[in-house]
């Protein structure tokens with residue numbers, strides 16, 4: 001697998017296979033028995049790629065389907081693409097995928113938020129049409145991230161007498177499908193498989209260290225760093241090395257500067273390969289209880305987000321994404337968390353370019369029963385989150401870091417959101433996750449997002465920054481704005497006393513239906529959200545150990561149906577259509593006059 005994003009260069013081509021594909025639901029997961037991977041799908045309907053399939057159709061059977069669906073399309077491989085390495089690369093398929101080309105199985109992948117590729121060099125027919133078939137499965141169980149549970153409901157209308165039901169312990173809708181671009185790529189036979197970059201600052205100089213991973217026997221490797229105007233600022237040779245940039249321009253929050261690293265490799269018996277990669281020079285560390293970017297204290301202002309929009313669900317949508325960055329800048333936000341799963345590579349590239357800081361989160365959410373029917377039962381045990389889950393979690397951390405380590409915008413890894421960290425068995429689990437994360441990336445701090453009170457949180461001390469989700473005046477003391485300041489101050493001070501680590505408020509907020517007004521403020525009105533945010537944030541200003549505030553959520557988003565959700569979670573400061581609620585103006589005033 002190459003974690004390098006597909007690009008065009010003098011030696012490479014990437015053909016975007018986005019478009020309208022053939023699609024069919026597999027009601028009883030028998031597509032393979034029926035040979036659907038071997039021939040054109042019969043009775044298929046149209047489905048856009050990338051997009052979630054759930055909200056495209058008008059049929060509830062598509063929206064609520066549990067199990068397999070199939071996608072298919074034909075593509076042409078140009079005759080000039082012989083004697084190359086060919087691959088099909090998926091940005092993400094949610095949650096599990098199996099891929100066939102011309103009836104031959106070429107890839108399988110578990111996990112819905114990270115890329116994978118199929119090497120099709122030996123299977124593709126050059127100069128002809130090829131048929132690509134993808135089986136996509138959306139089932140979550142205790143071995144997947146996020147985890148979920150499959151249950152069966154008696155259903156006389158179903159020939160088997162039962163219907164499958166997917167339950168999960170998080171609120172966002174379990175969107176599924178081919179969510180990110182699919183590229184057909186051509187590289188030389190021997191090629192640059194991977195490049196990793198770290199940066200340091202030494203006085204006025206920047207140091208860019210690079211390491212390459214090559215497929216083939218290289219004759220010569222060169223690394224050339226260009227500034228934003230295209231001028232060469234440093235050069236090196238060899239598979240790894242350091243480039244010194246005199247008088248370096250740093251990548252700063254709100255003021256991003258990107259260099260371009262050009263790596264060229266020539267190979268014995270093969271064509272040369274060239275890859276270009278944006279590079280931001282910056283450092284990140286924690287010292288004296290502060291989060292330092294380029295040795296300056298950084299205070300996180302921003303949001304927990306979702307990849308979520310009308311119709312396309314979690315499918316990549318450039319218009320929504322660019323609008324989101326514009327809104328973040330307008331409101332004075334400097335950062336966001338990829339709650340609750342890794343976001344698209346295209347979003348990470350935007351963050352690099354726009355100077356928005358990112359906390360990069362693993363899809364470990366819903367490892368908790370909260371107060372539901374199973375309250376009191378253990379999550380970390382043989383039948384639930386077990387060794388298999390852990391092995392997958394470790395793999396996801398490795399893959400996430402491999403994908404995102406070169407992004408200057410990424411300053412911290414978040415390993416999980418609101419896990420049941422009061423359980424003894426959570427300790428060895430998260431010890432292993434923390435160790436693996438540090439091993440894969442010793443350059444960035446790590447964090448976990450907790451909802452537990454300090455005294456019953458058993459794993460949080462393993463992390464450098466503790467993210468806390470607090471819903472004072474909402475889930476706690478609902479409707480009581482008067483209790484917020486006292487409650488949040490007491491709670492945050494206790495967390496700091498117990499752990500002695502920097503605290504980041506990763507969630508606080510209130511559901512608000514845009515257009516509902518009420519004075520005195522009442523829950524769900526715009527006044528209530530605005531007041532709740534102001535009151536909570538007024539406390540933050542007097543807490544030195546607090547390194548940031550992220551409001552939940554940037555925008556309203558789709559959830560599973562339930563009595564607590566009015567067509568989704570309405571805690572957005574913006575509507576799902578990305579227009580401001582009253583609280584957006586409140587936050588804009590606060591953040592544009594920020595004291596910290």
Ligand code: GCB
Pocket residue numbers: 170171172340417418451469507552569571
């Ligand atoms: C949380 C979760 C988030 C939910 C939010 C809420 O603590 O981390 O995923 O959407 O609460 O609004 O209930």
